[in-house]
Amino acid sequence: MKKRLLLALFTAGAVAGGLLSTKAFAQQDQELSPEEEIRLVQEFNRMLAEGVNPGEVWYEVGKEAIKKYNLDKCDLGLGPGNFKGAMAQLPRYFQDAGKVMDLETRVGWCLQKHAGMKPEEVQKFVKQCWGKSGNCMSEYDAIIMYLTMESNGYKVNVNLKDPRVKKMYEIGKQAFQTRLGPWDFNCATCHAGKQEVRIRATRLWSVDRPGEVGSAVVIFPKYLVRWGLPMSMHYRYAECIRQMRWPEFIPHSDLGVALSAYLYGSANGTEIKAPGIGR
C-alpha cells in the first residue's frame, strides 16, 4: 500500500468516527476526489466490520523502514535480522552494549549504530507523533509495530534467571512503588490493589489481579482510535508519568527498561497479540 493512501485511510477513519473536523480533513489531503474519499470511508468501515485493526498497517510501513534504516543489521538477541520471536524475550542483556535493554531502547541503540543517528535525532524520531492525532505516520512507531508483530503468537519469556535482568526487574518494581511529585503518586496508585480503579469509563489494570499485567502489556503497541495512531510502550510510560506529575520521562532511559523488565517479567507466559485497540 502507498503511504499517502494509508494516511488518507486513517484520516477517513477519523472523519467517519467524527474525530476530525472537515476543515482539517480538507487541508490534509487535497489530492483525493470526493469519490475516492467516500470509497476510503467505506473501505475503512468494512475493515472495522471485519475486525481488522488499523494499527496493522504500521507493520507494512515498518517492514520498509527496517530496510531504509539498515535495521536488518539490528540484533534483538537472536542474531542480526532474526526478529521472529525475539521481542518475546526482551528485555535481555546485550553484550555489545553492556546493558539490559527492552525493545524500544534496543531499537534506539540500533538506529545509532546502523543508521548513524545521534541520540538527539533518535529522540526526535521517537517523538514525531507524540501529542498529535488524526494523520501522523511515524516510521519509529512502524518499526516498533513490525518488530513486535514478528513475535505474535510467542509467549513472553523474560529471562529472570539472568541476574542482570533480575536486577532491572527489581529496580522496576521499586520504581512502580516509589511516590514522587507534587501529588505523591506512584504507579500503584492507579495500577494496584484488588479493588477496581476507574478513570472515567476506563477500568485500569492491576498488578494485584492475576493475569492483568500480562494482558496489559502483550497488546502493545496499542492502536488508539481517538488519536488514529498506535501507542508504543515508552509513549504509554511517558503519558502515565505525565499524568502523575513526575519529572518528564525520557524514552529509552533506564527507567523505561526497568519498568519493562518488571512488567514484561511479570507477564511471562502470556502470548503476544499486537496490536491491541482502544478508545
Ligand code: HEC
Ligand atoms: C493517575 C493514574 C495512573 C497512574 C498513576 C499510572 N497510570 Fe498507567 N494508565 C493510566 C490510564 C488512564 C491508562 C490507560 C488505560 C486504557 O486506555 O485502557 C494507563 C495505562 C497503562 C498501561 C497500558 C494498559 C493499556 O491497556 O492501555 C501501562 C503498561 C501503564 N499504564 C503503566 C503505568 C506505569 C508503569 C505507571 C507508573 C510509572 C503508571 N502506569 C501510572 C493511569 C495511570
